[in-house]
Amino acid sequence: MTSSSRHGRPPFDTTEFRKALGTFATGVTIITARAGDGTPIGLTANSFNSVSLDPPLVLWSLANNAMSFEAFRAATHWAVHVLGADQEELSGRFARRGVDKFAGLEIEDGVGGVPLLRGCAARFECRTASQYQGGDHLIFIGEVLRFDRDEAAPLVFHGGKYAHATRRDPPDMKPRSAHLAGSFGEDFLGYLLGRSHFRFFAQIRPFLDAEGLDDMEFYVLSTLTLKPLLTENQIAEGMAGVLDANRQRALDGLVERGFARRTADGYALTQAGREAAIRLISAAKAIESQVLERLGAGDAAILKTTLNRLLGVVDQRAADVLWEKDEGERER
Numbered sequence: 001m002t003s004s005s006r007h008g009r010p011p012f013d014t015t016e017f018r019k020a021l022g023t024f025a026t027g028v029t030i031i032t033a034r035a036g037d038g039t040p041i042g043l044t045a046n047s048f049n050s051v052s053l054d055p056p057l058v059l060w061s062l063a064n065n066a067m068s069f070e071a072f073r074a075a076t077h078w079a080v081h082v083l084g085a086d087q088e089e090l091s092g093r094f095a096r097r098g099v100d101k102f103a104g105l106e107i108e109d110g111v112g113g114v115p116l117l118r119g120c121a122a123r124f125e126c127r128t129a130s131q132y133q134g135g136d137h138l139i140f141i142g143e144v145l146r147f148d149r150d151e152a153a154p155l156v157f158h159g160g161k162y163a164h165a166t167r168r169d170p171p172d173m174k175p176r177s178a179h180l181a182g183s184f185g186e187d188f189l190g191y192l193l194g195r196s197h198f199r200f201f202a203q204i205r206p207f208l209d210a211e212g213l214d215d216m217e218f219y220v221l222s223t224l225t226l227k228p229l230l231t232e233n234q235i236a237e238g239m240a241g242v243l244d245a246n247r248q249r250a251l252d253g254l255v256e257r258g259f260a261r262r263t264a265d266g267y268a269l270t271q272a273g274r275e276a277a278i279r280l281i282s283a284a285k286a287i288e289s290q291v292l293e294r295l296g297a298g299d300a301a302i303l304k305t306t307l308n309r310l311l312g313v314v315d316q317r318a319a320d321v322l323w324e325k326d327e328g329e330r331e332r
């Protein structure tokens with residue numbers, strides 16, 4: 001490989017260079033300061049890094065063509081906000097040019113009057129210690145004067161996309177293998193999904209018993225909440241592989257109990273059916289939040305994202321048939 005030229009174009013493809021740099025997963029920060037006239041300024045930056053513990057120093061770099069360039073260059077103080085997993089929208093807002101980035105945000109005044117944002121994983125309030133020109137960016141080194149932090153799961157940026165971070169199991173937590181050689185191990189997807197489903201669902205079952213419903217009737221009842229009316233074909237396709245032979249029996253059971261009615265076009269919930277569904281769904285959501293709280297907000301978000309993607313792979317047809325296409329179609 002040729003060495004990089006000090007002047008002129010780099011001796012390689014810049015898009016590939018960007019992609020290679022993007023393999024380095026980072027957190028996401030928003031850097032804020034005040035312009036000379038007091039206007040709050042800020043931008044999204046993933047060039048943030050720690051430099052030194054004693055003295056406490058951090059760094060980040062700013063593109064020479066950023067609209068906030070002159071104001072940051074002149075600023076004596078600035079603050080770094082490490083974003084949490086739920087702050088992707090805020091990151092997007094501070095990465096856009098020419099918008100009022102602070103509109104509607106509650107801000108506090110930090111050291112040197114720097115505007116501080118709320119709800120972040122950590123905040124570092126800094127004084128500019130030095131600046132270095134580094135190619136098309138200006139590198140800022142700041143001395144940390146004050147910081148705070150929260151237990152929030154971090155927002156991650158990798159390969160040009162936002163991502164989640166999760167802890168890996170410790171090395172001694174290797175999945176165990178079964179007595180029968182060649183049998184399923186503890187990390188077999190079917191085992192993990194199946195056992196989680198049975199154990200999770202066992203907590204919901206007492207609420208079904210109280211309504212006099214069995215598991216299959218509950219599946220059909222909750223499926224009927226997805227649209228105002230489902231045709232027999234939609235129910236058959238949507239339940240395919242989940243409930244085939246018992247589908248009609250479950251539908252008849254719901255009609256008999258007054259929870260669903262048969263129309264010329266298909267099946268719909270009755271008022272009593274809607275009320276039972278709402279009772280059951282709120283009980284199930286309460287159980288879900290207890291389980292997810294124990295798992296932690298970050299891992300809960302990752303689990304849901306991954307399961308959704310898994311369903312997209314193994315069950316795409318049902319998703320197309322059953323779920324509303326957009327918000328506008330939803331029944332008010």
Ligand SMILES: Cc1cc2nc3c(=O)[nH]c(=O)nc-3n(C[C@H](O)[C@H](O)[C@H](O)COP(=O)(O)O)c2cc1C
Binds near residue numbers: 045069157
């Ligand atoms: C995840 C992410 C990381 C970014 N990191 C930086 C960075 O480190 N330095 C930088 O100058 N711009 C970075 N940007 C781009 C700026 O946020 C963007 O250009 C912004 O509009 C600059 O604000 P301004 O032009 O209003 O000053 C990043 C954008 C994103 C989405």
